[in-house]
Amino acid sequence: MGGLDGLLQGFQVAFSIEGLLFVFIGVFIGTFIGMMPGLGPISAIAIMIPITYGMEPSTALVMMAGVYYGAVFGGSTSSILLNAPGISGTVATAFDGYPMAQRGEAGKALAIAAVSSFVGGTVSVVLLMLFAPALAQVAVTFGPPEYFALMFMGLTAISSLSEGSTIKALISATLGFMVVTIGIDGQTGTPRFTFNNPNLLEGIDFLVIALGLFALAEVCFLIINRKDTSLTDKANVGSTKLSKEDLKEMRGPMSRQSFLGFLLGVLPGAGATIASFIGYITEKKIAKKPEEFGKGSVRGLSGPETANNAATSGAFVPLLSLGIPGSGTTAVMLGAFLVMGIQPGPLLVQDHPDIFWGIIASMYIGNIILLVLNLPLIPYISKLLKIPRPLLISLVIIFSLIGVYSVSFNVFHLYVLLFFGVVGYLMRLTSFPAAPFILAFILGGMMEQSLRQALTASNGDYSVFVTEPISLTLLIISLLTFVVPMIKRRYSTV
Amino acid sequence: MKKLLSFGLILFLSILTACSNDQYASSDDGEWEPEQPIELVAPAGAGGGWDTTARSVSQVMEEEGIVDEDIGVVNKPGGGGAVGWAYVDRKQGNPHHMFIGSPPLVFIPLNGQSQLGYEDFTPLANMIADYAAFAVADDAKWDDLNDLFDDMKEDPKDITVVGTSSPGSMDHMQFVKIAKAAGVDITKIKYVSSQDGGALTQVLNGNADVFSTGVAETVEQVRAGKIKVLGITAEERLEGEVLSEFKTAKEQGIDATFTNWRGFFGPKDMDEGQVKYYEEKFKEVSDSESFKEIRDKYGWEEMYMTSEEYQEYLDEQNEELRGLLDEMGLAE
Numbered sequence: 001m002g003g004l005d006g007l008l009q010g011f012q013v014a015f016s017i018e019g020l021l022f023v024f025i026g027v028f029i030g031t032f033i034g035m036m037p038g039l040g041p042i043s044a045i046a047i048m049i050p051i052t053y054g055m056e057p058s059t060a061l062v063m064m065a066g067v068y069y070g071a072v073f074g075g076s077t078s079s080i081l082l083n084a085p086g087i088s089g090t091v092a093t094a095f096d097g098y099p100m101a102q103r104g105e106a107g108k109a110l111a112i113a114a115v116s117s118f119v120g121g122t123v124s125v126v127l128l129m130l131f132a133p134a135l136a137q138v139a140v141t142f143g144p145p146e147y148f149a150l151m152f153m154g155l156t157a158i159s160s161l162s163e164g165s166t167i168k169a170l171i172s173a174t175l176g177f178m179v180v181t182i183g184i185d186g187q188t189g190t191p192r193f194t195f196n197n198p199n200l201l202e203g204i205d206f207l208v209i210a211l212g213l214f215a216l217a218e219v220c221f222l223i224i225n226r227k228d229t230s231l232t233d234k235a236n237v238g239s240t241k242l243s244k245e246d247l248k249e250m251r252g253p254m255s256r257q258s259f260l261g262f263l264l265g266v267l268p269g270a271g272a273t274i275a276s277f278i279g280y281i282t283e284k285k286i287a288k289k290p291e292e293f294g295k296g297s298v299r300g301l302s303g304p305e306t307a308n309n310a311a312t313s314g315a316f317v318p319l320l321s322l323g324i325p326g327s328g329t330t331a332v333m334l335g336a337f338l339v340m341g342i343q344p345g346p347l348l349v350q351d352h353p354d355i356f357w358g359i360i361a362s363m364y365i366g367n368i369i370l371l372v373l374n375l376p377l378i379p380y381i382s383k384l385l386k387i388p389r390p391l392l393i394s395l396v397i398i399f400s401l402i403g404v405y406s407v408s409f410n411v412f413h414l415y416v417l418l419f420f421g422v423v424g425y426l427m428r429l430t431s432f433p434a435a436p437f438i439l440a441f442i443l444g445g446m447m448e449q450s451l452r453q454a455l456t457a458s459n460g461d462y463s464v465f466v467t468e469p470i471s472l473t474l475l476i477i478s479l480l481t482f483v484v485p486m487i488k489r490r491y492s493t494v
Numbered sequence: 495m496k497k498l499l500s501f502g503l504i505l506f507l508s509i510l511t512a513c514s515n516d517q518y519a520s521s522d523d524g525e526w527e528p529e530q531p532i533e534l535v536a537p538a539g540a541g542g543g544w545d546t547t548a549r550s551v552s553q554v555m556e557e558e559g560i561v562d563e564d565i566g567v568v569n570k571p572g573g574g575g576a577v578g579w580a581y582v583d584r585k586q587g588n589p590h591h592m593f594i595g596s597p598p599l600v601f602i603p604l605n606g607q608s609q610l611g612y613e614d615f616t617p618l619a620n621m622i623a624d625y626a627a628f629a630v631a632d633d634a635k636w637d638d639l640n641d642l643f644d645d646m647k648e649d650p651k652d653i654t655v656v657g658t659s660s661p662g663s664m665d666h667m668q669f670v671k672i673a674k675a676a677g678v679d680i681t682k683i684k685y686v687s688s689q690d691g692g693a694l695t696q697v698l699n700g701n702a703d704v705f706s707t708g709v710a711e712t713v714e715q716v717r718a719g720k721i722k723v724l725g726i727t728a729e730e731r732l733e734g735e736v737l738s739e740f741k742t743a744k745e746q747g748i749d750a751t752f753t754n755w756r757g758f759f760g761p762k763d764m765d766e767g768q769v770k771y772y773e774e775k776f777k778e779v780s781d782s783e784s785f786k787e788i789r790d791k792y793g794w795e796e797m798y799m800t801s802e803e804y805q806e807y808l809d810e811q812n813e814e815l816r817g818l819l820d821e822m823g824l825a826e
Contacts, residue, residue: 046569053553143701144686184573186687189605189660189824198580198609202572268695323714324694331539338546341791345714409570410577453686457654457701 006349007129010357013058014365019358026063027366030070031374034077035381037084037396038211038403041071041329049336057340058355062362064336065316068329069121069363072272072312073370076113076305081106081384082396084215089272089308091210091438092280096293096300098218103296106382107240112298113305114374115242116254120306121367123258124265124313129360133349136321139266144454145464147269149474151447154274154439156478157281161435169436172427176440179204180448187452199412206273207407209441211400212420213427213434219393220425226389240378246298253283253303261307265314268326272308272315273442279307285481313363319344320356526767528590531564534758535593537578539571543624543708547756548594550788551621554779561775563590574598574663576608583610585761589768592618592760598663599759600812604819605662612812616764617804619776620757622789623797625728626668627712627740629705629721631697639725639746642704643676650682656693656702661685662824665693668727668752669706671818672743675750680822697721708754710792713737727752728795737793755797757804769801 013019033044044067052060075086080097093113100109127135142150158173182193183203194200242250257279264275283303284293293300318324323345325331337344342352349356384392404417427434458464466472534552536545545567552565570578575598585591595612603611628639636642646653657665666685674680685706688696694711696702698720705712705721709728713736715721726732726740729751743750758776760768779785780798789796799807819825 049549050566140695140698143696143699145701184607184660186660186689189574189607189662189687191607198573198576201607202577268692322694328539335539335542335545335549339549343714346718346720347714408572409568409581449688453688453696454701456684456686459651459684 006357010361013358014361022063026066027070030067031074034071034074037078037399040087041068043406045332058358083218092276092304100296105238110378116302116305117309118371119254120309124262124310125363144450145471147450149471151443153478158436173436173440176437177444180444213424216421217424249298250302257306261310262314265311266317271327272311275311276304276308279303528563537575596756601663615759618758618772620799622794624754627709654702655704657706665706676748
């Protein structure tokens, strides 16, 4: 294999003065845009496309890749500090990151996120380098039955995302399912629940829901409870140093989620968002003290943060080795390739080794730059929390609005955002957990479409789900996650 | 009570922030020149056919200095295009906004998925023709369209067609049109729609059999030996490496073609001066050497039409496709 030669060539691209400069520019812009609530890699890359006209394709694409994983890296910041997810891949980061920051340990939370992101990013680049072509074949074996089973498995986790009442968690999830069906149905082309409103034809973007249920709901809560003194000591940022115990806690999630996140990223359509949720859930399932999750657990923060960055590198597998964009962001990346006159596909490694390996090599460097860039900045970034609360709250509202507008360019969706802000606040008052809603919303759309695609192809025969080995395995695992705890409970009560 | 009040206040303030107003510019009669940056709307995400065409045109306009004002491409995905069309429709009176259109502009309104159709806009100029390709996995048993259609005539249940657009829109109907000419019972065709790169994957892993897509999307995969193209919908063979190997449906004895035309549409009621201005500018782009290179790269053909020619062409297309959708039971 010419892999080593290729990689050396890649490092030549990445280590050239130009290469280093543009990797730096890319990750800097990426991490900065990612930090803004609601502004994610899609807008960042789309903005960058015109800037790269006339640039050397390899340099331009190395920079674009930097923007992409930089944004995922930076996206955790606003999740942790403001409970306002920077990008959809960092919603799960807020589950434990925000409570930790609330506890006065914002510095530590950001440091955990940075280190986990770095580890997830770096391990997955190694995997990308070694196994990209082989894994691309695995990605291809995933058809509708497999996707359905995978999404189904994700759903079994709803119970583990609930704190307190399981019924309330299920109701919340059902609402999520209902909301995701709004818009034109992919399989029949029929508008569903749009009430003849053309603004609803495209459905509701995930970000609108996430920012509404989390950021705006939190804003309502903060304003309404502003006399509550327990909220004012938040300005204490704490140390950014990670203790030996913290690192020990992180070791498990980081090593597991680097692989799991990467694999989920490889699957077209799954991506960083699903990876981060599955990362959170699996860590909670196997944790010795699952009750700490949701209250600022180190594992609960490190797991999804590792997974979403690992998934980002994973998403490059189908893009670079098959020419298949697996997500909105990689579709924009594909657009960037095409603008450069390069068609990613199975022949990219042969035709443009400088680009294929240049991107991989640059990701090693980019991840190191991100760590070096982010760690020393943590004390300054977390000072954000010292901004007087009224100002901070206004900023969160403004950025949430900008974020949603930059996704849809449609004022109507701002009202939808406000609506979900109110819904989120009411859910909080009545202690309905928001996480199952979000999870059902993410998984539901793809689950429904895969189910129907699979059934159309099989002429309505349900056996496709159990005759395909991967699908069968995933369904058995889902079943076990239900049955095993039940059996355990029975024996422990006897 | 106080809680409720402050809650209401937040809501009110947030709604205030959410509202904004656009400034519309007016124009003179006769000769017209743009007064502000021109916005080309691609009513889909980045990377697709609309986006690529719009970006190529804007690139040529800027590089060759064809238009003095800045030109920006804006993506407005959603509703198979309906969201972007609605956006340009709201810009009536401001001729600095336009979108790139193609057959879905005819299909989607016929399906009842959009209230707006081509009649609601001013066709400015058509630029290119692109064609559909029907591809199967490289190890599939069919070698040309007749093999495939013969099997479909026997048992349509065994064959699944996959595409990116929704049922009743382009990827679906371009296949239906050719299949009908070959004598297949088109009401029995199984079509699944798959976004996010899933369509190609489904053909590669055998969940679907036929990938109905654009010619350009297949080239790289054919070169890599992953898929083979059974037929394309052009009148004659295309030029270019790999592209020239694709057999047309016509040469396989199926008398039908499907053209994926792409051109630009402005808001309704643009005046003559404005239309003339854009017609000329798009003609310049179309005739330029750099746009020819772009066409060759993507396997597009030159298909420039003036506003008037375009209008007639669209009326014909509309009639023809309406008939097809009626037969499928998909028309509203």
